[in-house]
Amino acid sequence: MDSIEKIYKQHVDAIYRVCFTYFKGHKMDAQDAVQSTFIKLLSKTKHFESTEHERAWLIRVASNVCINMLKRKHKTDEPLNETISTSDEMDYTLSEVLKLPENIRVSVYLHYYEGYSASEIGKMLGKSDSAVWGYLHRGRKILKQVLGDDCYER
Amino acid sequence: MKDDIKRAYSKVSMSEADKLVVLNNIKTRTKRRNTRYIAWAAAAVVAAAAIVVAFALGGVLPNKSSTIEIATEQQEETVSQTPMCTAKPSPVFAVITLSINPSVEFRIDEEGFVIEVVGTNEDGIALVEGLDAEGLSLENATILVVNRLIENGYITDSSIIREITLTIDSGDFEIDTLNVMSGIIKTAASAYDIEVDVIQADDVNGVNITLAGSDGVQPEPSFSPQPKDSVHASVVKPEETRTILFECEGDKLGNIWMDGDDDHDFVRFIVKDIKEVVMQGMSYLIDTGFIVDPYAADAAILYEVKLSRPTEQGLKETYDVASMIIEESGLMLEIWLHEDEVCIYLSDMAKAPRDAEYTMNEILNTMFLKDRALITEQQMQILEYVYTDEEIEQLLGMPMRFVVLPNVEGLTGEKAVKLLEQAGMTVQIEYFYNPLFEGKTGTVTFQCPQALSMFEIGRECYIEVQIDRPEGHRIADSYVPVNMSIEDYEAYLFENDLIQAHLDLESIGMPPAMMEGEYGPISKAEYDMYNEVLEKIGVELRYLLPWEKDEYFGSDEETGGLGCNGYPEPKPTETIED
Numbered sequence: 001m002d003s004i005e006k007i008y009k010q011h012v013d014a015i016y017r018v019c020f021t022y023f024k025g026h027k028m029d030a031q032d033a034v035q036s037t038f039i040k041l042l043s044k045t046k047h048f049e050s051t052e053h054e055r056a057w058l059i060r061v062a063s064n065v066c067i068n069m070l071k072r073k074h075k076t077d078e079p080l081n082e083t084i085s086t087s088d089e090m091d092y093t094l095s096e097v098l099k100l101p102e103n104i105r106v107s108v109y110l111h112y113y114e115g116y117s118a119s120e121i122g123k124m125l126g127k128s129d130s131a132v133w134g135y136l137h138r139g140r141k142i143l144k145q146v147l148g149d150d151c152y153e154r
Numbered sequence: 155m156k157d158d159i160k161r162a163y164s165k166v167s168m169s170e171a172d173k174l175v176v177l178n179n180i181k182t183r184t185k186r187r188n189t190r191y192i193a194w195a196a197a198a199v200v201a202a203a204a205i206v207v208a209f210a211l212g213g214v215l216p217n218k219s220s221t222i223e224i225a226t227e228q229q230e231e232t233v234s235q236t237p238m239c240t241a242k243p244s245p246v247f248a249v250i251t252l253s254i255n256p257s258v259e260f261r262i263d264e265e266g267f268v269i270e271v272v273g274t275n276e277d278g279i280a281l282v283e284g285l286d287a288e289g290l291s292l293e294n295a296t297i298l299v300v301n302r303l304i305e306n307g308y309i310t311d312s313s314i315i316r317e318i319t320l321t322i323d324s325g326d327f328e329i330d331t332l333n334v335m336s337g338i339i340k341t342a343a344s345a346y347d348i349e350v351d352v353i354q355a356d357d358v359n360g361v362n363i364t365l366a367g368s369d370g371v372q373p374e375p376s377f378s379p380q381p382k383d384s385v386h387a388s389v390v391k392p393e394e395t396r397t398i399l400f401e402c403e404g405d406k407l408g409n410i411w412m413d414g415d416d417d418h419d420f421v422r423f424i425v426k427d428i429k430e431v432v433m434q435g436m437s438y439l440i441d442t443g444f445i446v447d448p449y450a451a452d453a454a455i456l457y458e459v460k461l462s463r464p465t466e467q468g469l470k471e472t473y474d475v476a477s478m479i480i481e482e483s484g485l486m487l488e489i490w491l492h493e494d495e496v497c498i499y500l501s502d503m504a505k506a507p508r509d510a511e512y513t514m515n516e517i518l519n520t521m522f523l524k525d526r527a528l529i530t531e532q533q534m535q536i537l538e539y540v541y542t543d544e545e546i547e548q549l550l551g552m553p554m555r556f557v558v559l560p561n562v563e564g565l566t567g568e569k570a571v572k573l574l575e576q577a578g579m580t581v582q583i584e585y586f587y588n589p590l591f592e593g594k595t596g597t598v599t600f601q602c603p604q605a606l607s608m609f610e611i612g613r614e615c616y617i618e619v620q621i622d623r624p625e626g627h628r629i630a631d632s633y634v635p636v637n638m639s640i641e642d643y644e645a646y647l648f649e650n651d652l653i654q655a656h657l658d659l660e661s662i663g664m665p666p667a668m669m670e671g672e673y674g675p676i677s678k679a680e681y682d683m684y685n686e687v688l689e690k691i692g693v694e695l696r697y698l699l700p701w702e703k704d705e706y707f708g709s710d711e712e713t714g715g716l717g718c719n720g721y722p723e724p725k726p727t728e729t730i731e732d
């Protein structure tokens with residue numbers, strides 16, 4: 001198996017962005033989730049066929065880790081919205097993306113940044129293809145409203 | 155947009171220092187795995203000690219109390235409770251009182267879940283009679299109570315001006331809670347065009363909600379009718395023209411289609427005569443005021459009407475009937491026969507302002523509202539334009555009522571069904587069988603027979619759930635088996651090399667469409683197909699359990715397009731341009 005360091009360096013940015021999206025920009029929580037995700041990887045004896053396969057697995061695990069963490073936080077009423085990272089480094093588009101509902105913003109990130117198809121996203125998030133299409137559609141609609149038509153190209 | 159998102163996200167990354175810290179943590183955690191349980195045990199002891207300390211502190215810190223009071227004339231009825239002040243803690247952590255006239259108390263536990271909802275005066279007791287809110291979130295409990303307020307006429311469009319004042323002790327948690335509650339009240343009130351003012355006063359952390367009924371401030375109509383004394387009062391918007399499609403077999407059977415976009419929102423009825431179809435449609439349009447004389451003083455909105463795609467033999471009949479009706483009606487409209495269309499236009503289009511609000515499709519849909527439990531907001535506006543409230547109630551055979559939709563996200567199937575039923579919905583559950591796990595899963599759909607419209611609070615209306623799913627499992631993960639947690643499921647998939655099977659399928663060139671069963675139920679035909687191919691190359695199909703015919707719902711063909719295993723077809727969605 002590849003050394004954990006190599007795998008970590010390969011995927012940490014993508015996994016961090018997934019967690020960042022779930023936690024609406026709260027850095028510490030996102031880092032915790034990244035850590036838990038890679039620890040889970042180590043606990044598997046699984047051999048992955050390709051880097052892409054490994055990445056998809058990590059994104060799925062990261063997504064579950066984040067959802068579970070958010071659920072726990074919700075129960076212990078730790079507020080998340082208050083702790084968004086400082087606005088000077090927060091891009092306007094990004095802040096609007098992070099305001100979208102959970103499933104929508106994660107789908108938007110995976111589709112537009114990572115370039116996954118709706119069907120691939122569906123498998124990672126455990127949703128049906130049509131649900132993901134719906135998320136992307138709604139995400140676009142909302143973003144179009146808040147970001148204006150100019151950004152709505154192609 | 156794609157580029158914007160890419161650019162925005164490209165700036166998101168961990169600093170190199172943070173990356174190193176996390177990597178080190180990962181490495182240390184792995185080494186410690188074997189001793190982890192001891193660490194957990196130690197942590198548990200510390201946590202227990204912390205809880206004991208917290209309880210002790212709770213006794214001497216009165217500010218820990220989350221009592222929320224609503225200052226009204228009935229303030230004396232408000233029950234204040236200071237929880238957790240002895241070694242024997244009360245299960246009630248906070249009490250929130252809602253007073254309009256009926257006073258209701260929400261008793262919630264430490265985690266914010268409702269223990270019970272009780273009435274504290276006569277009206278309040280009557281209001282919450284039979285309400286089982288135990289274990290619900292405060293949001294959902296509020297929704298149930300607000301729906302009962304609506305049902306019992308406390309929130310209607312004729313409501314007198316009411317004022318609710320919420321005051322709280324301190325702390326962000328309480329403010330958030332009240333904001334959620336006042337948001338729900340606002341949503342419900344706005345459905346009845348009741349003006350709502352929410353004033354949050356920082357100095358006292360209080361929230362004021364004022365509801366002003368129609369005898370207070372007249373609500374602004376959501377569209378602007380043209381002034382009655384205007385000569386050219388009518389408006390038309392040809393761009394918005396929708397098509398009514400006539401489809402006939404000979405001259406015996408016919409369908410009227412609303413539009414041609416194949417999203418199945420057409421209305422189909424059988425007629426004996428194409429003339430009857432045209433007659434029926436045109437009469438409706440004239441009766442309801444959507445085909446009007448553009449120069450009549452009381453005309454408000456005029457639509458361009460296009461009767462198109464009649465079958466060849468129906469074209470002439472359509473034209474004949476439509477022109478006859480127009481002639482008899484004396485309206486100043488022109489009717490043209492194009493190649494395959496019959497079009498009705500204003501006599502003098504140039505003079506008409508172009509600002510129509512609704513499309514033909516939406517208007518025609520209102521014809522068939524009786525068959526629908528729910529109508530859209532826009533259809534409601536159209537109805538309100540054409541009819542009085544009394545007439546609408548008569549037409550629909552039900553009182554006008556709105557319902558605030560409970561939040562079912564994150565609930566188990568059973569709990570969702572219970573909650574929806576409490577909110578007055580009719581719930582249908584369709585079960586299907588998941589061969590991978592031999593478990594029963596299902597889809598829950600619901601509607602409210604007494605409601606004209608439902609108001610969502612930021613969530614989807616349509617849900618798919620796992621029935622019998624153990625507590626704590628998210629509702630949206632429809633493919634997770636009933637007896638497993640998401641993590642167990644994921645571990646199961648990976649540890650049993652199920653993802654390996656996926657790759658094998660790919661490597662033998664199985665088209666992607668055939669691999670969809672991997673995470674969920676597949677049809678018998680698909681199963682056979684997999685097996686046949688895999689047997690040839692000596693790959694064992696381990697993750698599909700033997701088929702049980704009795705549980706099988708039927709293929710697409712057998713279920714008439716319902717989808718394999720009873721999954722409904724996806725809702726029509728627009729194509730995502732990219």
